[in-house]
Amino acid sequence: LYVCAVFVNGFACKDPKTALVEDFFFSGLHMAGNTSNKQGSAVTAVNVAQIAGLNTLGISLARVDYAPYGQNPPHIHPRATEILTVLEGSLYVGFITSNPENKLFSKVLNKGDVFVFPQGLIHFQFNYGTNKAIAIAALSSKNPGVITIANTVFGSNPSISGDILAKAFQVDKKMVDHIHAQFSEYAT
Amino acid sequence: LYVCAVFVNGFACKDPKTALVEDFFFSGLHMAGNTSNKQGSAVTAVNVAQIAGLNTLGISLARVDYAPYGQNPPHIHPRATEILTVLEGSLYVGFITSNPENKLFSKVLNKGDVFVFPQGLIHFQFNYGTNKAIAIAALSSKNPGVITIANTVFGSNPSISGDILAKAFQVDKKMVDHIHAQFSEYAT
Amino acid sequence: LYVCAVFVNGFACKDPKTALVEDFFFSGLHMAGNTSNKQGSAVTAVNVAQIAGLNTLGISLARVDYAPYGQNPPHIHPRATEILTVLEGSLYVGFITSNPENKLFSKVLNKGDVFVFPQGLIHFQFNYGTNKAIAIAALSSKNPGVITIANTVFGSNPSISGDILAKAFQVDKKMVDHIHAQFSEYAT
Amino acid sequence: LYVCAVFVNGFACKDPKTALVEDFFFSGLHMAGNTSNKQGSAVTAVNVAQIAGLNTLGISLARVDYAPYGQNPPHIHPRATEILTVLEGSLYVGFITSNPENKLFSKVLNKGDVFVFPQGLIHFQFNYGTNKAIAIAALSSKNPGVITIANTVFGSNPSISGDILAKAFQVDKKMVDHIHAQFSEYAT
Amino acid sequence: LYVCAVFVNGFACKDPKTALVEDFFFSGLHMAGNTSNKQGSAVTAVNVAQIAGLNTLGISLARVDYAPYGQNPPHIHPRATEILTVLEGSLYVGFITSNPENKLFSKVLNKGDVFVFPQGLIHFQFNYGTNKAIAIAALSSKNPGVITIANTVFGSNPSISGDILAKAFQVDKKMVDHIHAQFSEYAT
Amino acid sequence: LYVCAVFVNGFACKDPKTALVEDFFFSGLHMAGNTSNKQGSAVTAVNVAQIAGLNTLGISLARVDYAPYGQNPPHIHPRATEILTVLEGSLYVGFITSNPENKLFSKVLNKGDVFVFPQGLIHFQFNYGTNKAIAIAALSSKNPGVITIANTVFGSNPSISGDILAKAFQVDKKMVDHIHAQFSEYAT
Structure with a gap:
């Protein structure tokens, strides 16, 4: 049962007089996730489940780590647009538009590049290089959700x-x- | 290039004095779509592309026809929730929740049954019977979009x-x- | 006291682990409502009061039955646009724009025709024929509300x-x- | 054809470098409207049609004048809630809830009293006294719309x-x- | 702890059958606030804290009193646009646009003039005359918030x-x- | 004059058939901004002005560089919440709640820490150390706006x-x- 959060910026559910600075804080995004898995990637999410103060505020973050040849496989966020920037390494990324065009927009991203994945569209990132890669992603929802296509379907x-x-x-x-x-x- | 629509219910882009009753009208939802295709189904959409007056109004309709053993294969609407009712025949329907549960909520629907597919989740309808089936679906967007998973990915x-x-x-x-x-x- | 619903598609008020497929389901829209009343019509609503899973999802359905010469008298939905399709029979329908024009947009609808009634505008449907008529309507709110003008005023x-x-x-x-x-x- | 307005507070349609202070200004709300009409009232509206800078900003104002025994007859705003305060005189005001309760919430307001009419509900103000009355109303839309029930229906x-x-x-x-x-x- | 309000116009948190007319009412906006303070002004707010029925309805009111040479010093509303009208006296008012222009839009307002302060922008009102001044302001939020720049920073x-x-x-x-x-x- | 952007994820203003992958791309966020200025900081913004494809999608990014003892001085975003993570160095950050509490929530952030600045509240970041610092910030608007308090007021x-x-x-x-x-x- 989610107990909603703090009051500081509008009417929510908790007495603002009891809000703490920790309600707006998270620690650890500098640490690599464990990419020893079949896809060779790891997502560290920082949303309303980690920071209660994000309630009603419409935004969240994530760090994505990619092993060499690792990928964040085709997935969607049912309630958010994503904007991603590469901190380290290179990524081949893409999204596909809806029916009937199903057009693939793809690009190689290097360090410092930024790319947008519009709300609800299938997208992926692939680390085609021999070094690890790191990205920071921001999402337009306190609780964007993730639907990994293959895992969800099969x-x-x-x-x-x-x-x-x-x-x-x-x-x-x-x-x-x-x-x-x-x-x-x-x-x- | 989409030329936006009429003014009757708020500021849009066209002089309300020139709006016509036809801007709020569509004809032909009683006619079966052609289900002679690999999936054995057909969707007839009635959204802002068919009815210009829907602009800014956040809703649209669709009729879905299913041949015997036909299906509306796993797909998502990136910008809408769907509510569907069965007019004829029976359907086995389902949706799958997001990570990490990926829980399948499924049910057999008969004539007059209603089911909800929440925004952005993967869902499907399958006509497991020997007769055709018909459903009417409503979607919470003037332009909900459709992403058929297999077609889009492959x-x-x-x-x-x-x-x-x-x-x-x-x-x-x-x-x-x-x-x-x-x-x-x-x-x- | 409304106890809000399920969590599957975003933060709501109930533990998503306890959500049931029945929270997304309603049965009985194939059955005619009882039109033995002064207006000769009956509305069977399927909104958040019937399907708890519609909470936060912005859509609902209704079936409307019309006896011969029956009507769904002038009314408004204070929180929704309506899109309606005729399943059986014929209807004379209309809506009136706001001040100062108060222009009546009206049309005869036959089976398979679709019509839009923009949010908050007064509208009606009249079965001018000698047979019953049936329509399915979708509304852009989980809880659209109905204000029948004559009943409410008088x-x-x-x-x-x-x-x-x-x-x-x-x-x-x-x-x-x-x-x-x-x-x-x-x-x- | 509505040409939308200024850019100062977000992307709109006009070069913000050409926005003028007049785009945020209206003059004349201190002047009484002409109440020599059948209802004995007059509404002076100040919305996006009068102040282009209100575009996208979700609010507007109105002044209402009431002759002795004059009334602002039962009406709705299809896209706005109203909050009203009495500047002069006394008013008997009310709104009616939607079906099936159709409950009348009414009250006598004196100078300095404030009352809320929730979005889309039928409401009215009646000056039952022998002096004129004046109210200022604010509405939660740049373009709230007005539907006077009797005029619109008849x-x-x-x-x-x-x-x-x-x-x-x-x-x-x-x-x-x-x-x-x-x-x-x-x-x- | 805020206990949210009434149900009349949509699903909120209280049984609509127990809503009272007082939930939509406030009294006293005709009374001058006490301007005997350093800034020479006083704001009397009427928002969801005063009128529980405003919950979810997106609007509120305020009365502002100004002593001679008094001012409502530079401040912002983090969640609302303001539209203000002068009831008595004259005011020099202004708002400043965001970076990099920081352009001051200012104007002298007399009785009956109306001015708009777009959401989140710094604005002020100054009574440069020798008489008191009074204004009514409407804000596009049930809980707009006020951040007085100097007080908040220092x-x-x-x-x-x-x-x-x-x-x-x-x-x-x-x-x-x-x-x-x-x-x-x-x-x- | 802003010419709005692409169509891929909903009705916008440009023919989706002409959208290019470059409409979703920006390059250069790995490069430090020039902090040789009075405040000792530099913001590199990536919003709808840099990436046209962000139109209607409600999110943007920024990189902030801080010289030793540099600061991003007290400022507000009139249309966005901010979530920030530290890539390098340490920052003392804070925001102040609205009237009447004006409570300062502050914290020292180290590499990998994340902090939230709720919409419209005054906030700052100060690099109290002898090394440079770098942060990535995400904002819940395609066009959040920046109002630096001192610059705007003085x-x-x-x-x-x-x-x-x-x-x-x-x-x-x-x-x-x-x-x-x-x-x-x-x-x-």
Whole structure:
């Protein structure tokens, strides 16, 4: 149960007289996330779950770490636009527009480059180099949400029927079963 | 280039004295869409592209037709919540919550049932029966957008790199090439 | 006391881990409402009062049934635009723009036609035919509200002073008393 | 054709370098409106039509003058809440809640009293005294709109069918014709 | 702890059946505030703290009294645009645009004049005459907030470091100490 | 004259078929701004003026560089909340709540710390150390605006009257003239 936050900048749910400076603070964004996983990336989120004072204020941050050849795989934020800047390394990034064009806008980003991923569109970042990469991303919601496409479609709990996915992705059901198995770690 | 619409309910871009009743009207939602396609479904959209008077008013409609065993495959609306009611037939429908739960909420809907798909979440409808099905959907935007997951990920123009998709979906690159080929019709 | 709803798509008031698929579901929109009343119409609403999961999501549905010569009399939704489609029969519909033009935009709708009633404007639907009619309406609020003009003005509880209404409608007070009596069923 | 306004507080449509102090100014709210009309009241509006700089800023003002026994008859603002304060005289004011309660909240206001009329609800002010009254009202929209119930329902252009209104107000059609005639001044 | 208010116009936190007319009412705006203070002005605010029914409705009022040569010193409303009208006397008013122009828009207002102060911009009113002045202001928030620049910068609790303020205002630290002392009444 | 931007994520003003990847891109945030100025700091902004594709998307970025003992002096963003993270060095930061408390919330931030400055509140960052410092800030508006308090109050163009400022800051007019002179570089 989320107990909403502080009052300092408008009517919220807590007596402003009891708000503390810690309600606006988070520590640790200088530390690399653990990228020892299948995608080779890690997201450290700083949103209203970490900083209660963000309640009603419409913004949050995240740090993304990428191992060499690591990627933040295709995903969407259902409630936010993202703006990202590269602190270290290089990234190949892109987003795809909605139907019917499904046009890929992609670009190689180097240190100091900034890129925008508009609200709700599928996007990704790929570290194609031999060194690690680091990015800082800002999102236009206190609680943007993340939907990683492959995990959500093939690793939901319970699973989406194989018949539906086979037809959606135009593959046979055996292939769907194979992909489902890769994401079984996410299921209960 | 979108030329925005009428003035009747607030300041927009056209002299309200020249607004016509046709600016608030659309005809033809009683006609079935053509479901002779791979997914066996058809969406007839009625949004600001069809009714200029919807500009600034935050709502639109759609009719969805489903052939037997047809489906409206997993997709998202980047800017809208959807509420759907079944006019004819039965549908197995669902949506999946965001990370980390990726919980599938699913249900069989019969005639007269109503279901909500919250903004930006992946959802689908599947006609598991031997008869056609029909639904009416309303969306909380004049221009909700549609992102069909498989088409967008595997049929974008140009294609997303096979390396990225192979790692994202945990399959080998040959399989990605195979799926890409299924969606080549969407690419230029 | 409204206890707000589920968490699935953003911070609301209930632990998302306890959300149920029933929180997004309603059953019965295929059943005709009872039109045996003075206006010859019935509205079956499906909003946040029926589907708790609509909380914060900005949309709702309604089914409207019309007996022959029945009507959904002039009314407004104080917090929503409406988009309506005719499932069966024919309707004469209209809305009136605000001061000083007070222009009536009206049209005969047949099966499959769609019409928009912009937020807060007075509008009506009249079944001028000898058969029943059915429409589905979507509204751009989880809780659009309905203000039926005649009932609200002449059937409020307690009554608005007859002097005020006589002058407003430019009739004598006896006539106001007469109309008040017609709506006494609505008063306590 | 509305040409939108100035840039000072955010992206609008005009070069901020050409904005003038006059774009934020209006003169004359100290002058009484002419209350020599059937309702015995006059509204002097100061919204985006008078002050271009209000564009996108969500607020406007109005002065209302009331002759003895004059009234601002039942009306709604489709896009705004109103907050009113009495500068001179006394007013009996009220608003009615939406269906199904249609509860009248009313009160006598004296000099210095403040009252709120929530968005989209029918409300009125009546000067029951023998002296003139003056009020200042603020509205939560640059372009709130006004729908005077009686004028809009019985004085629209063209007229709403007498059959519809007779049934809506539960009177015979002759009475509707009579009322229509009172508002013929508003029709073309 | 703010307990939110009434339900009449949308889902809020209190059973609408228990809402009272007093929840929409405030009394006393005809009475002059006490201007016997250093700035020679007094603001009487009427917002959601005074009228619980304003909750969610996006508007509030205030009366401002000015002694001869009194002023409402430079301040901002962090969450609202202000529109002000002069009831009595004359005022020299102004606002300054944001960086880099910092352009002063100023004007002398007489009785009945109206002026707009866009959201978040620094603004002031000065009564340069020998008579008192009175204004009514409306603000586009139920809880607009007030930040009086000098009091906030030099009278915060605890104080901002003198080094920071000396550099910001390009004065020596002794001067900052002097100004701090003037505002010590505001500190604990 | 601002010519608004691209269409990719909703109806804007330019044909989406002509949108380019450059409309979502900016380069150079890795380069330090020039801190050789009186305050010893430099802000490099990346908002809709630099990235046209941010139009309607509600977010922007900035890099802030601080020389040793440099500061980003007390300022406000009239249309945005800010969330900041320290990339290098240490900063003493704070914001002050609105009247009547004017409470200072302050904290020393080290590398990796994150802090929130709520919308419209006065805030500052001071590099109290002997090394340079760097921060990345995200803001909840495509066009947040910046109002540096001292520059705006004492360096506006034309100047605010010395009488007004002397009374506001409780200093004599000679002191105001002195401060005005420090900011004459900003005036025309």
